[in-house]
Amino acid sequence: MLYYSxxxxxxxxxxxxxxxxxxxxxxxxxxxxxxxxFLIAFVVSLVIGRRPRV
Structure with missing residues (x-):
């Protein structure tokens, strides 16, 4: 997506x-x-990736 931008x-x-x-x-x-x-998707992926697995 950043590529298209x-x-x-x-x-x-x-x-x-x-x-x-x-x-x-x-x-x-x-x-x-x-x-x-792209920026919103990046931030969301960072937040989701940092959550501990339960």
């Missing part, structure tokens, strides 16, 4: 460089959403 960020940078502002905005939004979903 980085890919969309690169797409946004290239689109912004060439002047495609609409595409750059959408790709940036998708990259932000995917990054935060």
């Amino acid at each position: 980085i890919v969309f960020l690169l797409i946004a940078l290239v689109a912004g460089l060439f002047g495609f502002v609409g595409i750059a905005g959408v790709a940036t939004g998708i990259a932000k959403i995917l990054f935060f979903v």
Whole structure:
């Protein structure tokens, strides 16, 4: 998931460089959403992994 976030960020940078502002905005939004979903999943996996097994 982090891979897709980085890919969309690169797409946004290239689109912004060439002047495609609409595409750059959408790709940036998708990259932000995917990054935060990855971050939440990472934190949840850390919390679940630290619980002792009963």
